[in-house]
Every structure is written in C-alpha cells, then in structure tokens.
Amino acid sequence: DGGITQSPKYLFRKEGQNVTLSCEQNLNHDAMYWYRQDPGQGLRLIYYSQIVNDFQKGDIAEGYSVSREKKESFPLTVTSAQKNPTAFYLCASESRENTEAFFGQGTRLTVV
C-alpha cells in the first residue's frame, strides 16, 4: 500500500544527544515537510523540501537539520542545540500539483 511512514512512534532521549526521526514515502511525491506540534497548539513548520537535494527552512528551523538525498526519504535530526525538543513531530508529503498532503502518524519525542 502507498503511504507515508514515520518511525519510531515514541522516542526517548537524554538531554544533549542528537536524535534522527525517520520519514519515508512511496507515493512518488516531490514535496516533503516536517512539523512540530506542542500540546494544545497548531502545527509549526520546521523544514520543507520541494525537490531532491534541496530544502528550505520553515518558521522554527533552529536546532534542527534535514537532508533530502532520496525522493522517498526526508529524515529530521533534532540536535542538542534545540532548547526544548520534547514535542510531537509530523512529516508530510505531497505531489507537485499540491492537491492533497498526506501525513504520517507522527513521532512523539521525549527528552529527559
């Protein structure tokens, strides 16, 4: 089945450690996105990529990094520079025509 997959669903890390969240899609979509969601809040854009080997910062990119070496994959690294990394992270993808974005089920990251 086609879709977008985030893994893991829950992730625990110690403060000061970098952690990478996975996002894979087999929908042949060009564009991919990473969002952060805090309790009771809307989604905030971290990074997005419209095409392979290219990506742009969103509204809250500080402390995060991404790569887009393959069309199917858009991993997000939460670095130790991110002051408050505990949050719900969502990945999305959509076609070039931008008619409908598909979201993964999210990764809930807890840093202790």
Place this chain on the structure above:
Amino acid sequence: DAKTTQPTSMDCAEGRAANLPCNHSTISGNEYVYWYRQIHSQGPQYIIHGLKNNETNEMASLIITEDRKSSTLILPHATLRDTAVYYCIVRENQGGKLIFGQGTELSVKP
C-alpha cells in the same frame, strides 16, 4: 505566518450541520483555500480545497465568498467522529508551502 483567522472553538449537535468559518482577507488571486482536520494525536487529514467556486466532496462542502475574503466549511450531518481541530489554510497551488494556523476545535455533542 498563517494568513487565516478562525474561531478557537465551536460546538455542534450530532446530526446537525457544522459550519466552520474562516477569514482570509489578504488572499491573493493565485491562492487556494484548503481545509484539513486533525483528530487527537493523529496526523492531519485533507478535507477539501477550492479557488473561487464552491466545492463539494464526500466529506464536506466549501463555500467561498465572491470577494474570496472568507469561506465556510460545511459538514452536512456532523457525527461524533467529526470531533477534531479544523485548519483553514491559504496557499499557492504549486510550490506554496503548507502553513497551519491554530485552527478551530470542533466538538460534536450527542
């Protein structure tokens, strides 16, 4: 920044129509209106989008005013499963990044 304004919360009786408003007074000619919803702790789900004509699909109807400065999402017969946060988004159809605002929390009550 989000280009839309929505009420923070709304209630609707089960079986009645839910009408969710959205203001987008600064919308430009090539921007579309999109609606997504997010059920608690899940990824958002696409509902519908439109440019200037009213649109309808199996989930909802979208009514856009003639001046395009506001729109209304209509769920014709709301069920308890429609309880969610509904996001109205304005963006270009090709190449425009997907920016979410705070959304409207819709509670459908028995």
